[in-house]
Amino acid sequence: MTETGQPPAQTPQYREHPATSVDGMLMAVVSVLLFLVGVGVALSPLIGLSVLLVPVGVVLAAVGFLLFIGLEMVAPNEAKVVQLFGRYMGSVRTDGLRWVNPFTVRRGVSTRIRNHETSVMKVNDASGSPVEIAAVIVWQVEDTARASFEVDDFVEFVSIQTEAAVRHIAGNYPYDSYDADTSRSLRGSADLITEQLSKEVGERVEAAGVRIVESRFTHLAYASEVAQAMLQRQQASALIAARREIVEGAVGMVDRALARLSEEDVVELDEERKAAMVSNLLVVLCSDRPASPVVNAGTLYQ
Helix, strand or coil: CCCCCCCCCCCCCCCCCECCCEEHHHHHHHHHHHHHHHHHHHCHHHHCCCCCHHHHHHHHHHHHHHHHHCEEEECCCEEEEEEECCEEEEEECCCEEEECCCCCEEEEEECCCEEEECCCEEEECCCCCEEEEEEEEEEEECCHHHHHHCCCCHHHHHHHHHHHHHHHHHHHCCCCCCCCCCCCCCCCCHHHHHHHHHHHHHHHHHHHCEEEEEEEEEEEEECHHHHHHHHHHHHHHHHHHHHHHHHHHHHHHHHHHHHHHHHCCCCCCCHHHHHHHHHHHHHHHHCCCCCCCCCCCCCCCC
């Protein structure tokens, strides 16, 4: 088994290699000349020449026509997969007008970069909470032979394997991390997880000769039935984190205040008065409402 939980991929039976082809412009000129010469020779008896020239003219015209059939137009970022009687003969990637064996069958395969966006899927994350998730995969055909012969339809193959990988990744991580033990989450570690998604999708579609360029989450949210409860949980977690920061800051400020008072001999405080001062300062600093101080008009000890 691989790291993604998939069985190891079988060794591809086909690998792309260049097909034999020549400059199409030259062959186009040759084929047209042969065809015209052949037609002229075949019609030569009409001007009094020997009838024996007719078969020669027919043969020349047929050869010119066969050469013309071998012409193939290859667009930029496109490859032509060449088959001869069902056997793979290679792929033509050189753009422009090319000439190949006229008895072969040629099929175009686009090597342009494509996007595939999954539908919004409802899956359970690692904590069991239902989430809605969707992703976009940027991919490109790298091996036209495998794309043509290893799978039935490489576009559909990429689509299905992408959705399977997204479901698998979403089930391995929680939507959000609420404690220190959870180092990664779908929302907090999106960049790292999308890198892992690209790797997993790449392993799944390697048999089809496809290369994954990039992957990104396009939709990520709690399912509607738990969204409100999870929102309250997030708000509570944020409030606790904010309170923790406030308390830590308040303790530092109180400690610094007591140290300054002691260093500069501003006032002498016994332990009981220090405790009272600490209590009052913490109430003032940590309260979420404005404090209402009580002014002492007497001495410190009254």
